[in-house]
Amino acid sequence: MNTRWRRLAWLGAWLLVAAVGAGWLGFARLAQLQAAFETDARIVHRLLSQQMVQNDAVMATLVLLQPSPDGSAAAAQRLPSVYPRILSALTQPEGSSWPAALATSLASAQVASRQLGRPQLARTDLAAGRYWLVQAGDPVSYALLLDLQATVPWSEWPMDAKTSPVRVVLVHEGQSLVLQAGSIPARGWRFDFRKTLASPSQPFDVLAERVVAWGELPWLAMLSWVLASAATLAAARLLWRQREARLRAEQLLRLGQVARLNTLGELAAGMAHELNQPLTALLASTQAAQRLLGDTPPDLDTARTAMGQSVQQARRAANVVGRLRRLVERPDLAGHAQAVALPAAVQEALHLLAPELARRGVASEVDVAPDLPLALAEPIALQQIIHNLLTNAMQALEQVPAPQRVVQLGLRAAAGGRVLLSVRDHGPGLSGEARARLFEPFYSSRADGLGLGLPLCESLAEAMGGHLSLGPELADGAEFLLLLPAAQPLP
Numbered sequence: 001m002n003t004r005w006r007r008l009a010w011l012g013a014w015l016l017v018a019a020v021g022a023g024w025l026g027f028a029r030l031a032q033l034q035a036a037f038e039t040d041a042r043i044v045h046r047l048l049s050q051q052m053v054q055n056d057a058v059m060a061t062l063v064l065l066q067p068s069p070d071g072s073a074a075a076a077q078r079l080p081s082v083y084p085r086i087l088s089a090l091t092q093p094e095g096s097s098w099p100a101a102l103a104t105s106l107a108s109a110q111v112a113s114r115q116l117g118r119p120q121l122a123r124t125d126l127a128a129g130r131y132w133l134v135q136a137g138d139p140v141s142y143a144l145l146l147d148l149q150a151t152v153p154w155s156e157w158p159m160d161a162k163t164s165p166v167r168v169v170l171v172h173e174g175q176s177l178v179l180q181a182g183s184i185p186a187r188g189w190r191f192d193f194r195k196t197l198a199s200p201s202q203p204f205d206v207l208a209e210r211v212v213a214w215g216e217l218p219w220l221a222m223l224s225w226v227l228a229s230a231a232t233l234a235a236a237r238l239l240w241r242q243r244e245a246r247l248r249a250e251q252l253l254r255l256g257q258v259a260r261l262n263t264l265g266e267l268a269a270g271m272a273h274e275l276n277q278p279l280t281a282l283l284a285s286t287q288a289a290q291r292l293l294g295d296t297p298p299d300l301d302t303a304r305t306a307m308g309q310s311v312q313q314a315r316r317a318a319n320v321v322g323r324l325r326r327l328v329e330r331p332d333l334a335g336h337a338q339a340v341a342l343p344a345a346v347q348e349a350l351h352l353l354a355p356e357l358a359r360r361g362v363a364s365e366v367d368v369a370p371d372l373p374l375a376l377a378e379p380i381a382l383q384q385i386i387h388n389l390l391t392n393a394m395q396a397l398e399q400v401p402a403p404q405r406v407v408q409l410g411l412r413a414a415a416g417g418r419v420l421l422s423v424r425d426h427g428p429g430l431s432g433e434a435r436a437r438l439f440e441p442f443y444s445s446r447a448d449g450l451g452l453g454l455p456l457c458e459s460l461a462e463a464m465g466g467h468l469s470l471g472p473e474l475a476d477g478a479e480f481l482l483l484l485p486a487a488q489p490l491p
Helices: 002-064 069-082 103-116 219-254 263-294 300-328 342-352 354-360 379-397 432-437 453-463
Strands: 086-093 120-125 130-135 140-147 167-172 175-180 189-196 205-212 338-340 363-368 375-377 406-414 418-425 467-470 479-485
Touching (some): 002 140, 002 167, 002 219, 103 120, 103 140, 338 342, 338 379, 342 354, 342 363, 342 379, 342 406, 342 418, 354 379, 379 418, 453 467, 453 479
Antiparallel strands (some): 120 130, 167 205, 338 375
């Protein structure tokens, strides 16, 4: 029965690995096609925007020829021979009117152009691929009839207009012009791109569509992955059975073995070795001095020499003990504390973390209470605490949307002649277990955390005469509170 369930478990594992791998290959292909589609669509938008901006530049050039009506009119008449997309050019000197068939629409666009200070669309007919562009001027106004198909720079077009599956359409006020027909299957994965051209005078929307059909998925690579995963899991099952047999034999051998010394035993052995020599010498010198003092008459000079050697060996033993204590005791930071401006320390930490804050899209808000006293702290330890709290806040904010990524720092005076620094994030918050064990060494709510940052910060804060704690439970995020003694009594 056990063998049967194991076989089913291996079969289920193969099916899961095969499905995940094949799905990943399919989605990777879709992501690749989408990236290529978006790149081509952005190139199309840029090329068409350049052409529309060039139309604006032509209009601006005609206006610059003012106030020479004859010269500007002659230049306008030559435009169709220079720019094939310009089908016709009209001028309207001051006091005259536009042709009767176009008078209403061109006059309305002329008024709007004069108000906005830029060219204005008139008589847009996207079905025919034509529109008028009007520029008001003094003493001459201009109107150009433009051909959209001729405007497209096909020589720089990023796709083959005849074979590409991407459909490209220009859209404006319910009208549309198909620039590239493409092929749109009825079913598949749809990609869309829509963006207005970068010309306020010709605000056409570029609409690109792409539908990936089922046949475009990498079926051969997916099948190869399924077969390769089956072969790999079969080999893994064989190795697993061999490993089980080896572990069983090793467990039988371990039954007769004894445990070795742990780290504490090795430390004790080291202390015994370090202290053995000075204590032996101390004992010998003391016994010699005792014997010399018992002689008749007592040899005081030699006894004094022996006692001096005893003192030297006792100091040597004390140095050994002191050296070992320094390995495990934290430094006395209170003796090195000095008056520190907390706002300056916070700004320095934010300055050091500015590139990381920008990369993660995290904003910072600092609220400093008026008449904030100086704090008594060791500057380097204080910077380490602030840096660690900000780093934890940034890591928590990675799990929330970008608009919520704000870390708030508050500085104010607290009761009892102390100064309070609060660091609050709007992340997912902490679980009940995390809140209870947050300051335990080697406990971390993150999978890749060592669990030493906050315990070290708590130890540093207490060594400076302060206190680091977790604030009350909030609806979102977490808040840490750092209390430090003030450098001078509060009024």
